[in-house]
Amino acid sequence: xPEKTTRRTALKTGLAATIAxxxxxxxxxxxxxxxxYPKSMxxxxxxxxCVGCRSCEAACNAEQNLPPPERPFTDQEVFAEIEHGxxxxxxxxxxxxxxxxxxxxxxxxxxxKVQCNHCQEPACLSSCFVNAYTKTPEGAVIYDPDVCVGCRxxxxxxxxxxxxxxxxxxxxxxxQKCVFCYDTRLKYGKPPACVEACPQEALxxxxxxxxxxxxxxxxxxxxxxxxxxxxxxxxxxxxxxLYLSPVPFDQVGFNTELPHEPILDSVKNFLGxxxxxxxxxxxxxxxxxxxxxxxxxxxxxxxxQGEEESR
Amino acid sequence: MKTLTGAIDxxxxxxxxxTDGTSWTxxxxxxxxxxxxxxxxxxxxNPLNWLLxxxxxxxxxxxxxxxxxxxxxxxxASNDYPWGLFLGFGLFGMVPLxxxxxxxxxxxxxxxxxxxxxxxxxxxxxxxxxYFFAVVYLEVDLGMPWRLAYPMFVSLGPAAVLFLVAWHxxxxxxxxxxxxxxxxxxxxxxxxxxxxxKRITLGLTIAGIILSTLHQGALGALFNYAPNKLHPLWLSxxxxxxxxxxxxxxxxxxxxxVSSTLINTFIPWRCGKDxxxxxxxLTLGMAKGAAYAMITYLIIKLVALAHDNEWELLLTGWGLYxxxxxxxxxxxxxxxxxxxxRDGAVRPVRIAAFIAxxxxxxxxxxxxIVCFNYQMYQEFPHxxxxxxxxxxxxxxxxxxxxxxxxxxxxxxxxxxPVKQ
Numbered sequence: 001x002p003e004k005t006t007r008r009t010a011l012k013t014g015l016a017a018t019i020a021x022x023x024x025x026x027x028x029x030x031x032x033x034x035x036x037y038p039k040s041m042x043x044x045x046x047x048x049x050c051v052g053c054r055s056c057e058a059a060c061n062a063e064q065n066l067p068p069p070e071r072p073f074t075d076q077e078v079f080a081e082i083e084h085g086x087x088x089x090x091x092x093x094x095x096x097x098x099x100x101x102x103x104x105x106x107x108x109x110x111x112x113k114v115q116c117n118h119c120q121e122p123a124c125l126s127s128c129f130v131n132a133y134t135k136t137p138e139g140a141v142i143y144d145p146d147v148c149v150g151c152r153x154x155x156x157x158x159x160x161x162x163x164x165x166x167x168x169x170x171x172x173x174x175x176q177k178c179v180f181c182y183d184t185r186l187k188y189g190k191p192p193a194c195v196e197a198c199p200q201e202a203l204x205x206x207x208x209x210x211x212x213x214x215x216x217x218x219x220x221x222x223x224x225x226x227x228x229x230x231x232x233x234x235x236x237x238x239x240x241x242l243y244l245s246p247v248p249f250d251q252v253g254f255n256t257e258l259p260h261e262p263i264l265d266s267v268k269n270f271l272g273x274x275x276x277x278x279x280x281x282x283x284x285x286x287x288x289x290x291x292x293x294x295x296x297x298x299x300x301x302x303x304x305q306g307e308e309e310s311r
Numbered sequence: 312m313k314t315l316t317g318a319i320d321x322x323x324x325x326x327x328x329x330t331d332g333t334s335w336t337x338x339x340x341x342x343x344x345x346x347x348x349x350x351x352x353x354x355x356x357n358p359l360n361w362l363l364x365x366x367x368x369x370x371x372x373x374x375x376x377x378x379x380x381x382x383x384x385x386x387x388a389s390n391d392y393p394w395g396l397f398l399g400f401g402l403f404g405m406v407p408l409x410x411x412x413x414x415x416x417x418x419x420x421x422x423x424x425x426x427x428x429x430x431x432x433x434x435x436x437x438x439x440x441x442y443f444f445a446v447v448y449l450e451v452d453l454g455m456p457w458r459l460a461y462p463m464f465v466s467l468g469p470a471a472v473l474f475l476v477a478w479h480x481x482x483x484x485x486x487x488x489x490x491x492x493x494x495x496x497x498x499x500x501x502x503x504x505x506x507x508x509k510r511i512t513l514g515l516t517i518a519g520i521i522l523s524t525l526h527q528g529a530l531g532a533l534f535n536y537a538p539n540k541l542h543p544l545w546l547s548x549x550x551x552x553x554x555x556x557x558x559x560x561x562x563x564x565x566x567x568x569v570s571s572t573l574i575n576t577f578i579p580w581r582c583g584k585d586x587x588x589x590x591x592x593l594t595l596g597m598a599k600g601a602a603y604a605m606i607t608y609l610i611i612k613l614v615a616l617a618h619d620n621e622w623e624l625l626l627t628g629w630g631l632y633x634x635x636x637x638x639x640x641x642x643x644x645x646x647x648x649x650x651x652x653r654d655g656a657v658r659p660v661r662i663a664a665f666i667a668x669x670x671x672x673x674x675x676x677x678x679x680i681v682c683f684n685y686q687m688y689q690e691f692p693h694x695x696x697x698x699x700x701x702x703x704x705x706x707x708x709x710x711x712x713x714x715x716x717x718x719x720x721x722x723x724x725x726x727x728p729v730k731q
Contacts, residue, residue, distance in 0.1 A: 084391075084688035091390055127536045129474035130458075130466040147466035150454015152393035153473050157536035164390045165454060167383030173454035258539055266548045267472055270532035273552070274475065274525060281521045285421060289513060293423030 040120075040139030041186065042208035042240035043195055044215055045113055047252060048225065049202035052079065052098055052111035059197035060096045060115075063181055067093055087253065090114060092166040095178040096194060101252045110245075112252045113203070115194070116141060116162045116178035117232060118240035123263035124154035124163055132175070138187065139208065139240040140180035148174060159236050159258055180240070211242055218244060237262030315345065315353055323580055324717075326725030327500040334500060343716060363705050370702025373695050377451065385695040392680065392690040394452075396700045399679035401448025403530055404672040405441045406480075407555065410527060410563030412438020412487050413519040414600075420516040429585045430593045432494055432720045433574070434567045436711070439487040441566075442480060444707040451699065472532045479526035486515050486522065497724040498717060524556060531555025534678060542682035544624055544633045547615035557611060558641075560604035562671035564597045565644070568664035570711075574721055581715065583722030591657045598660040601667065602648040605641055612637065629685065636677060640670020 058073035060066070071078055079100035081088055087099040096115035103110060122141045125133035132148040135141050143163075150173050155163045163177045181192035190196075191205035204211065215230040231249050232239035235258045243254070250256045259265075315322060324344045328334050335344065342350045354360055377385045386395055415434035418424045450456045462468065462477045489508055496504045508515075531551040534541050538548060547554065575582055575590055582590075616622065624630050647663030650656075680690060692700075715721065 086391075086687065089390065123536060127471050127473065129462045129468045129471040129477060131468040132466070147458075147461055148455065149458045149461050150456075151473060152454070153471070153533070153536065155390060155393035156533070156540070159539050161391060165382075165388075165393065167386070167388035168381050170377070170379055170381035173381060255539065263536055263538065266538045267532055267535040269549060270472065270528065270535060270552050271470065273528075277521060277524050281524065282517055285417075285517045285520055286513075289421045289423075289517075292421065 037135075037137045037139065038209065040137065040208050040240060041180075041205065042118070042139055042211050042242060043192070044204040044206070044211040044230075045241065045243045046202050046204070046218070047110050047112055047243060047245040047247075049200045050098070050111040050113065051200055051202075052076070052100055052109070053199065054078075054098050055197040055199060056113060056194035056203065057094065057096055057098060059193040060178070061094065063184060063193035064095055066095070069093065088114075089164075090116075090162055090177065091164040092168065092176045095176065099253060103247060103251060106247070110247065110252055112243075112254075113194070114160075114162075114253075115241070116180070117160055118178075118180055119236055119262070120238040120240070121236075121262035121264055123157035123159060123236065126262070126264040126267075127153045127157035129153070136182060136186075138180075138182070140182040140186050142179045142182045143175055143177060145174040150174075157263055159255065159263060208240055208242070215242060215244055234260040236260075237264075315349065319344075325583070325719070325722050327497075328725075340498065340717065363709060366698075366702055366705045370698055370705070373699050374451070374702065376695075377699065382452070382454065385693065385699060387690065387693050387696075389690055391684055391687060394679050394683075395690075396676075396680070396692045396696050397448045397452035397703075399676050400672065400700055401452070401703065402445045403675035403679050405445040405448065406530060407527060407559035407562035407671050407675070408566040408668055409438045409441025409445070410523060410559040411435075411441075411567040412490070412563075413483075413516075413523040414560060414563050415567065416490060416516045416519055420512055421520075426589075427593060427596065429583075429589045429721075430567065430571060430597075432491070433571055433586075433715075434563075435487060435490050436494075436714060436718075436720050437567055437570050438563070439484070439491055440707060440711050440714075442484050442487060444703065444710075446480065446484070447706070448700075448703055451703065472529050472536070475529040476526050476533070479522045479529065483519065483522040483526065486518050490515055490519070494718045494720060494724075497719050497726075500726075502726055523559075527556045527559040528552030537683070540684055541678065542629055542685040543619060543621055544616075544629060545678045545682045547619055549618060550611055550615040553611055554608070554615070557604060557608040558671055558674065561601040561608065561667055564601040564604070565664040565667040565671070568594055568597055568601075568661060569668055571721075572661045572664070574715060578712075578715065581721060585723060586721045594657050594660055595652055595655065598648040598663070599652045601664070602645055602652065605645040605648070605667070609637070609641060609645070629682070632677075632682075636670070636673055640667065640673050644670065 054073045061068065061073070078088065079098075088097040090097060096113060098111050098113050101110045101112065118135075118139055118141045120135075122133060122135060125135060125141060129151070130147045130149055132144045133141055133154065134144070150165070152163075152165055152175075154175060155161075155165065163175045166173045166176055180186050181190075185192055195203040195205045204214065206214070212230060212233055215233075219226045219228055219230075226244050226246055227248055229249065231243040231245065231254055232241055237260070243249070245252055245254075248256075322344050324335055324340060345353070373385055382388065389395070411434040415427060415431045418427050419431045446459075450459065453459065458465070462474055463481065468474050490512070492508050493505045496502060496508075529552065531554055534546055535548055535551055538546065571586075571590060571594065575587060579587070616625075625634065644663035644667035647659045647666070651658070651660035651663065680692075684690070
């Protein structure tokens, strides 16, 4: 470890640092003013309790007026659906899906519910150049189709591959994603439809801070039953939806390599140089111009002479 | 056209007035001084036009399909790969190759290198059209193309990188149009109007530098939003914008070399004396600049590797692919450029320029599609998406040629009657 550190430091103090100090002084002034809402709500998903009944999918479908799926919600065959080597994901007709994971050494399979995790500092929101996304004080990340241009940068930015695009429509395309049932339920303090529909109490609705405490307690009280980590507490800056799992999270389809910083942090460097370029460049290049093009001297051949060297 | 200019002695039109002193009408100017029959005849004679026709015959209905039945009808409608060829090639590929405008504008106007003047307008045109068609590609790709102006006027998200791209590309397009207006004014026989543009040329040029620095960089920084999706060799959080900006420098120069070579070879009748006679020397000059930009780029690439400590990744399959991209796309043309400059030979330089321009496209496609979602499956575009991309490029080619044929881009406009 120390060896690695010295090499890194050595390199950093070299050319990299020179360039970095010249160009990359990070500034946070341009970043979104995101308030972390202390009272925001969340959902704690307990993978140990989920039995894969898909009631949440059905409830979501009804609540959000989505078209009925090809196969009914009672059909367990959908768990075997594989596209491009991937399990089912959210798309324009479903805001949430449940996937099955058969794990060696476990008596029964595990199920994982996928939907928007409602990040504390959403990447979709910070990457959107028309402010189509809003993080509400209640914790939901909602979307305004009336200003969306359809550039799909939010889909690039979302570390969880959640937003989907209605590609099928030429005239009313839009981003389709879970909105925490904001308009119909969350706004009035009610839990989202999926939570209400869950027969196993695998989904627990409450204040995010509280849920983290509950999660911790569950991990402690059932020692050995859960992995000692609440997924979503820190991932990508923290999410409103949190997960408990009996097995390491990467075995049930979670990306465990996500940075703990919000996605926004990786673009701050660049945003920081913008004001510098805008203010320094004009004077700098006007200066270059004055230096490079002095008034024609009597030596008339100047323009001919300079051609040897090109740039 | 080549044979006609040989046969008819008042062709091509390169001034406001005919030999007898009367001025060309707009119709005559548009038809290049030919009769309608002659014009159609020369169009039919060119086999390239038939190829273009074939591309459009399939491509235009596809375009219609896209606007009636949605993006999903011509692409794979992938939610995992939201950006396909339209942006990967059309936006991320075309924009760096269009850096030529600001580079040559800076060389001539800002640094006072008047010797590059004969190629300046071509560089500006190359820049303008590249940007314009990047927007055209964008308009095909955007879900709601009719809301193109939303980020400017309706709903502003100024903290997003794409906001910078949108504003800068839009402003820069206007700057480039202004920079090229003199050519149009000459062609319209309104030379007096040029004075207004001339007064603000320096301002426009500096604006061009600022806007180019920022949006070329911003295109790179867009990928900073996907730190866990793009392969680490193609994404360096700290240096991504410099990589994109720096590679745009040699990309833009290479593209002008390619374009000027094509024009000089296939449209010799249109090239002015100033352009043809100086082209070899200017090509070498630009090659020198490009070679400098390339070595700089390679060093920054190396610094990024060291900074992120990704050496061991070079030994993987992706690493091999990365080295292949750098080797063929940058190192090879760099040596060819250097050799050409040293020997004073333009041939290797022209080959190198072609390779380098392709290399840039390759790099951008890798960044946007191939190495994106590297832990998932590999997306290969739908054939309709590919065809549409080619169709739009063909349209770009047609417009480019249309303008070069007519406006004084590679020749000097004669205000007074032509004296032969």
